[in-house]
Amino acid sequence: MSDPRIAGASVTHFGKHPERTGRDLFAEAGLEALSQSGIDPDDAEALYYGNFMGELAEHQGHQGPLMAEAIGLDVPATRVEAACASAGTAVREAVKTIRNGEAEVVVVGGAERMTNIGTAAATDALAIAADDLYEVRAGMTFPGAYALMARSYFDQYGGSHEDLAHIAVKNHEHALVNEHAQIQQEITVEDAMEAPTIADPLGLYDSCPITDGAAAAVLTTEAYAEEHDLDAPVAITGTGQGGDNLALQDRPHLAQTPAADKAAEEAYGDAGVGPDDVDFAEVHDCFTIAEVLAIESLGFYERGEGIAAARNGETTRDGDLPINLSGGLKAKGHPVGATGVAQLATVAWLLDGSHPRADAVPDSTVGVAHNAGGTVASTTVHVMEVQE
Amino acid sequence: MTESARDGEYDDWLDSIESDDGYYLECSNGHGWLPPRRVCPRCHDQELSAVDLPESGEIASHTTITVPTPQFEDDAPYVTAIADFGPVSVTGLVRDVDPDDVAIGDVVGIDVGERVTTGDRAVVFRPR
Ligand SMILES: [Zn+2]
Numbered sequence: 001m002s003d004p005r006i007a008g009a010s011v012t013h014f015g016k017h018p019e020r021t022g023r024d025l026f027a028e029a030g031l032e033a034l035s036q037s038g039i040d041p042d043d044a045e046a047l048y049y050g051n052f053m054g055e056l057a058e059h060q061g062h063q064g065p066l067m068a069e070a071i072g073l074d075v076p077a078t079r080v081e082a083a084c085a086s087a088g089t090a091v092r093e094a095v096k097t098i099r100n101g102e103a104e105v106v107v108v109g110g111a112e113r114m115t116n117i118g119t120a121a122a123t124d125a126l127a128i129a130a131d132d133l134y135e136v137r138a139g140m141t142f143p144g145a146y147a148l149m150a151r152s153y154f155d156q157y158g159g160s161h162e163d164l165a166h167i168a169v170k171n172h173e174h175a176l177v178n179e180h181a182q183i184q185q186e187i188t189v190e191d192a193m194e195a196p197t198i199a200d201p202l203g204l205y206d207s208c209p210i211t212d213g214a215a216a217a218v219l220t221t222e223a224y225a226e227e228h229d230l231d232a233p234v235a236i237t238g239t240g241q242g243g244d245n246l247a248l249q250d251r252p253h254l255a256q257t258p259a260a261d262k263a264a265e266e267a268y269g270d271a272g273v274g275p276d277d278v279d280f281a282e283v284h285d286c287f288t289i290a291e292v293l294a295i296e297s298l299g300f301y302e303r304g305e306g307i308a309a310a311r312n313g314e315t316t317r318d319g320d321l322p323i324n325l326s327g328g329l330k331a332k333g334h335p336v337g338a339t340g341v342a343q344l345a346t347v348a349w350l351l352d353g354s355h356p357r358a359d360a361v362p363d364s365t366v367g368v369a370h371n372a373g374g375t376v377a378s379t380t381v382h383v384m385e386v387q388e
Numbered sequence: 389m390t391e392s393a394r395d396g397e398y399d400d401w402l403d404s405i406e407s408d409d410g411y412y413l414e415c416s417n418g419h420g421w422l423p424p425r426r427v428c429p430r431c432h433d434q435e436l437s438a439v440d441l442p443e444s445g446e447i448a449s450h451t452t453i454t455v456p457t458p459q460f461e462d463d464a465p466y467v468t469a470i471a472d473f474g475p476v477s478v479t480g481l482v483r484d485v486d487p488d489d490v491a492i493g494d495v496v497g498i499d500v501g502e503r504v505t506t507g508d509r510a511v512v513f514r515p516r
Contacts, residue, residue, distance in 0.1 A: 124457040133398045134422060138479040138511050139453060139460050139468040139503075147451035148470060155449070155492050199451045245429065249470050249477040250421065254449050 004098040004106075004219040005232035006384070008037025009345035014213035014333030015182040018116040022051070022058055023070040025214035026111040029338075030071030034107070037218035038230055044218070045103035047077040048094045050087030050110030051337035056125040057113050071216075073107065081337075083129035084286060086110055087215065088340030088371025088380030094219050095239045095382075104224045108344075109216030112335035122210045126336070129374035131247035143207055143287065145248060145375045147199035150289040152254035154201070157304030161201045164288035165192035166310040168205040168330055171285060174317055175327025177356040180342075182209050182333030206288040211333035215341035217348075222387075234348045238271025238383030240264060246377045257376035260297035264370070264381045268299075271366075271383035275299030278383075279364035280321065280350060282343040284372040285328040294370050295323060298381070317360035325350060325357035340371035340380060347384045397423035402509055406500040410441035412476040420475030444516050445471035445478065447494045452487040462505040471496055471513055480511035 010032035012025055026049070034041050047068045054060045064077035080090040087110035094108040114122045126142040135145070153159060169189055175181040192205035225232040242262030245251050251258075268274055275298060283294035292306040300321055301309060309315045315323035326332045326346040329339060347367035349355035361367075369382045401423050404410050413421045413436040415428035420439070427434050450469035453460070460466065467482035467490050482490055483501060494515060501512035 119455075120458050120461075123455065124459070127457050133395060135479050136457075137508070139456070139463065139466055139481055140479060141453055141455070141457055143455065144451050144453045144468055147453075148449040148468070151451060151492070152449040196454075197452075198455045199453045201451075247479070249479045250429075254470065 002099065002221045002223065003235040003237045004095050005222055005225045006234045006236065006344070006348045007039055007218045007220045007225060007230050007232040008033045008035070009217040009348055010036060011180050011215040011342045011345055012213050013180055014211050014335060016115045017212040020113065020212060022054060022060065022063070022111045022113045023066055025113065025212060026067050026109060026216070027070040029111070029214040029216040030107060030109055033109070033216035033218050034071065039105055039218055039220065039228065041072060043105045044073050044075055044107050046075050046097055046106045047073060048090035048106065048108045049077060049079050050090040050340060051079055052081060052083055052086050052112060053114070053125040053336065057117050067111070071107065082378040083373030084284065084334070084336050085340060085371045085373030085378040085380055086337045088369070088382070089241065089378065091340055091344055091382060092239050092241055092380050095236050098219055098221055105218065105220045107216060107218055108341055109214065110338040110341050111214035112337040113212050114210045114335065115212050119210060134247050134249060141199060143202055144199040146287040146289055147202045148248060149254050149293070149375065150201055153289060153292065153307070156255050157307065159307035162189060162193060163307045163311050164206055165189045167285065167288040167291050168192045170310045170316050171324050171328040171330040174325050174357060175331035178327050178332060181327045181331055182211050183331045202287055202289070208286050208329040208334040211335040213333060213335035213338050215338040215345055217341055217344055233386050233388065234351045234384050235387050236382055237385045238267035238273065240266030240270065240381045242379050244377045246374065248375050255293070256303065257293045257297045257372070257379065259376050260294060260370060260372060260379040260381065263379040264298045267381040267383050271385065273366055273383060277366050278321070278368050279366050280325060280361045281323055281368040281370060282326060282346050283323055283328070283370040285324055285330050286334055288330065290372065291323065291328065293376065294372070298368060298370060317357060322360050325355070325360055340369070343369035343371055344382060351384060351386050402500050405498055405511065410498060411438040412441050413437070414439045414475055418475055422476065422478065441498065442473050444495050444497050445473035447490065447492055447496060448472045448477060449492060450482060450490045460503065460505055463503055469513060471498070478511060480513045482513045484514045
């Protein structure tokens, strides 16, 4: 069994590109990733592609072959849908395909076009990741669901909206040098506290923006990389996936994300590492509270203690365990079906030193990507390591 | 509002709440769920029986939503909450109380109300 190497990766600019079609966004990312990899595209044997709301945003189903064609490939192409974890789940499929020996070169990616339908329709589309009968019909929105989790967290463990504001400030600061990021704007705790409320206690700066964008990566075997003399020093050494009840109301705890606990345990076990070995992580901060829940599920903090991490400077770029050096979903943006692969690309670039924030984690060897869908009813965790 | 097919056991359940005859499904190990369910997702028991829903529940968490989906445009701002009825929890709209006065632990009754924007039925909680 060979741990897949990341031979190339690319992301488009994340932002408002309402006139760009999903197929054009993905073509940009996919072709660049193939070019970066140095691999002959004729060697690619499969595409796994993440997308969540293509039917609603572009009236386009059956996107697998469409996207393979867009990057010039005639390969079996599979679209993966797991809400905001679609691309992370696609990565897992690609990893399994390579480990199984079924393919030597696999392209994985994702794209989402969202701003073309406007904020109201995008809010509506995102809500379908929740239980339609029992949540959406009771007024649940995507921010509303995380607001319920945030209030429950404060009630059980303490913490405040101001603690969450520190997470927003941190991730905005991290994104200042990221040219792919949707928001490159420094904010203060006061800005975040005074921003309009979306679903109390969460405000505008607790929420990721609505984003158009795509990401792609080319994975290959260690043997193929050696044989073709590829520059591919980063391997995906652990993969994990966990699930949970879809509706929040059916879970024993509103302020915990056991799907992520399960995914993390599996991925760490697979890689033979533990949370203490991790140098940095990209986690799914669709809302500020989601970063807190993620770093607790990943084992970096005990339950109830993750809330203070950003305020204490522990997860900032000069902290002991930088979280979301890309700016996270919060500032980098969240083109839903692309996010998991954008995280993978970010971790690879931080490990190989080519990311503009790589100076925050010099000599790092282990990075983690955590991608969550809905209210974390789906989660993937991937461990990546520098080889040699 | 266009006529559409009923959603089977979900609409039956709403009917039961509307006629003060609310229930939930309980497995042999006491895990509670809302219909339709053929199996307990926690323990895989398929012997699910209808049990009377307690008359009141406690708010487990709540939020006042100011940025709604188009289907709730005229409802906003509104309060969505999860209320704990013992073995089962239910999500609903909190009515008849100032949003600022809703708190975790508040005791509420369950009813069926109308959504302002669409006139569709929805689970509603009111203070008791
Ligand atoms: Zn059971």
